[in-house]
């Protein structure tokens with residue numbers, strides 16, 4: 250069986266040496282740094298669950314490609330059932346981690362690459378699909394974690410890449426030779442790549458022939474020569490850096506959603522790992538198929554799991570405060586459930602209505618309309634859930650003292666007395682639950698949820714593009730026996 254143990258995963262990552270910077274300093278070891286360590290812990294959990302009889306059905310599946318059991322996060326969906334299982338895995342991982350499973354964007358990129366390399370070979374006679382399948386086989390057999398990188402720094406948004414004074418604000422091929430290609434540029438906001446084995450790279454906005462040098466998709470090891478990671482750093486990162494005990498933090502083990510800018514400074518990619526190079530009309534298909542898959546994931550699956558953590562904390566706080574019978578709190582909890590279920594329904598609908606795309610490729614993708622609707626819906630719903638949680642949690646969410654006070658003999662008894670709400674629960678539990686809500690409502694998750702998988706306007710544009718009003722117009726024509734051609 251091609252499944253690594255969590256320990257084997259960590260050991261295998263130790264053979265890589267990515268060049269990582271955070272807070273102005275080189276990160277000597279991603280295993281020791283308290284912030285980069287969270288990414289490792291999240292991915293590690295995906296290996297643990299795959300081998301746990303209780304969760305293996307969620308986290309693994311049979312791969313016809315290697316005729317073996319593989320981690321679900323390395324599998325390309327070939328049926329509606331696969332898409333539904335994918336959606337359920339997204340919720341499961343998110344509700345248990347409270348952050349990203351960093352294999353997710355790579356998993357979604359595999360779907361786009363499988364479909365579009367097949368399409369390019371069919372239309373253009375290229376040899377990308379087999380190349381990609383060989384790569385995917387290696388990923389499955391070696392049970393690799395793979396990050397997905399699409400977003401680019403970009404220049405003036407109203408101009409095309411070829412008109413930007415700096416041509417490298419999108420990833421660009423600068424050399425092609427008999428062995429492969431050399432690329433220069435960067436990808437930004439990339440989730441957890443330094444603690445994955447590999448990175449799959451998709452193009453972002455290439456449209457015209459002149460932009461052919463930007464029409465690129467490939468895979469590279471996370472520590473390939475020329476790759477540098479410049480990590481995000483926030484007050485939450487500083488807090489983790491300063492923590493004496495992880496249990497002082499809102500999400501002790503798995504932390505925030507960690508991203509980095511990934512710089513490609515003349516990175517060589519051998520042809521065996523190049524899956525798209527110059528075929529500009531197909532760049533958009535790679536982007537839109539990734540978006541279609543990733544929007545179901547981010548909209549209708551992982552945020553459902555995140556909401557479960559928020560709802561759980563609110564319910565506990567309601568009980569700590571003795572507010573169980575208060576109508577408006579119960580209404581707020583009900584509203585959260587409705588928002589969560591609307592998100593879940595959109596995600597499951599996107600999976601259930603999924604189709605083979607392109608027909609004949611064997612690749613199943615979520616329904617495009619529902620995938621976009623699920624992301625658009627959750628962008629707004631998540632802010633609302635955070636607002637409701639803020640009401641139930643009270644000011645303490647942002648005014649609470651450090652959990653360190655519980656270890657300070659001078660303040661311990663005051664904190665225990667005055668933050669107990671007179672309940673039987675330990676004050677430590679009460680503070681930890683508030684700290685979890687601080688992590689959700691007063692941190693990075695609102696903006697992160699809005700922009701991850703694209704901001705709401707991107708979904709609106711897509712929905713407008715897909716919407717076909719013929720069915721609706723015909724209903725009215727038929728009902729009223731309209732004679733006109735409009």
Ligand SMILES: Cc1cc2nc3c(=O)[nH]c(=O)nc-3n(C[C@H](O)[C@H](O)[C@H](O)COP(=O)(O)OP(=O)(O)OC[C@H]3O[C@@H](n4cnc5c(N)ncnc54)[C@H](O)[C@@H]3O)c2cc1C
Pocket residue numbers: 354397398399400406407437438439440441506508696697698700701702703704706707
């Ligand atoms: C937590 C997190 C994790 C992420 N992980 C990944 C990852 O793993 N891999 C990956 O590839 N990406 C990842 N992303 C990137 C994500 O997909 C982008 O943040 C998102 O697409 C928005 O792009 P941006 O951040 O550059 O915002 P912008 O594009 O700058 O958006 C800001 C505003 O400008 C508007 N705007 C931008 N361009 C135009 C235009 N041309 N016309 C009109 N309006 C415009 C937008 O609609 C929005 O209102 C992640 C993002 C976050 C927040």
